[in-house]
Amino acid sequence: QVQLQESGPGLVKPSQTLSLTCTVSGGSINSGSFFWTWIRQHPGKGLEWIGYIYYRGDTYYNPSLSSRVSIAIDTSKNQFSLKLTSVTAADTAVYYCARVRITLVQGVPYSNYYYMDVWGKGTTVTVSS
């Protein structure tokens, strides 16, 4: 079955760039049936959607982060990545990558459900000097 694994530095200095990679195994990232997404969870808090990318490279970002975030995809390596610039302590969080399945809505033309059906285990990133 498909598995996702996040990797990257666990400690980033303030003002620097946070860079994470998600490696997809057991399935191809080069599929029109999915988006590939990043979500984060601040310590003891709820879930915040960061953005997603389609296999063709189309991206959508949370407007609250869009000036600092970029997501890229490397289909040859079956990976996608997250970059978050100018980090502060407020970016300290557990970062999850996930697969978003795209499913047709029965009886509603041109409409899809989107849901995160496979998640990575998450990686903790601390922003501190």
Next chain:
Amino acid sequence: DIQMTQSPSSLSASVGDRVTITCRASQSITTYLNWYQQKPGKAPELLIYGASTLQSGVPSRFSGSGSGTDFTLTISSLQPEDFATYYCQQSYSTHPWTFGPGTKVEIK
């Protein structure tokens, strides 16, 4: 942005109890509503999508209902492994996808 709220924020229940969690959207999202379960130190897991469709492999004691702005997640008979935090999430509007604040289900 579409704001999601959940009630209660936490609840205490016993094994075998019927548990209902409510999620409300700030505007109609028809049935573009997903439910996730998260246990401490673990990633969330998908329970229900499209407001009422059970994800493959999820026990049938979980069910979802609702449309428009009001949704419920019901656990018909709470099991020990169900003690967790539950999140709703809307996928009606991409900008941005938003989650509810979570409902923590604890052991009474």
